[in-house]
Amino acid sequence: MSIISNGLNFFKEHKDAFIAIGVFISALVSLFAAYLVSRAQRKNVVGQLRAQWVEDLRQDVAEYIYTAVRIIADPEEKEAKESYNKLYNKIRLRLNENEKNHEKIVSKMSEIGIAIEEKHSPDNLKSLTDCLRKDTQVVLREEWKRAAKGKI
Secondary structure, eight states: OHHHHHHHHHHHHTHHHHHHHHHHHHHHHHHHHHHHHHHHHHHHHHHHHHHHHHHHHHHHHHHHHHHHHHHHHOTTOHHHHHHHHHHHHHHHHHSOTTSHHHHHHHHHHHHHHHHHHTTOOHHHHHHHHHHHHHHHHHHHHHHHHHHHHTOO
16 A cells, blocks of 8 residues: 555656646657658649649640641741740659650650651651650659659
8 A cells, every 4th residue: 555655646746747747748749640641741832833744745745746747738827936945845844854754755855856847757757756755754654653653
């Protein structure tokens, strides 16, 4: 009995200290929970942005190919040339040239630009645009997988 009464007396004498320790532990648990929620939200936001980037790149490359074909069909079409230049730069700015698969897209776009300047045949352009499409699909697939996994 004396051990129990000693223990109770100890708690009574130091109850303020135990309350402070409890409050401190509660604050740490709350801080840790907030950190975990913040990380989850960040991954979700980054995943959504990456998914939007994938869709925007897909649309821009499709429009780029369409515009290149229009220029080969009618080299004097001023609107197509303006659109081509805008899309070329827009796509280049979306890509990271330090990544191998992104560099393939940039390289293929440069080849298409040369083909347009040199007025290559539609068959040659089709071959180049098919390669561009395939290279873009590789990048889109990789990025879509990263977005689905929530990787940052």
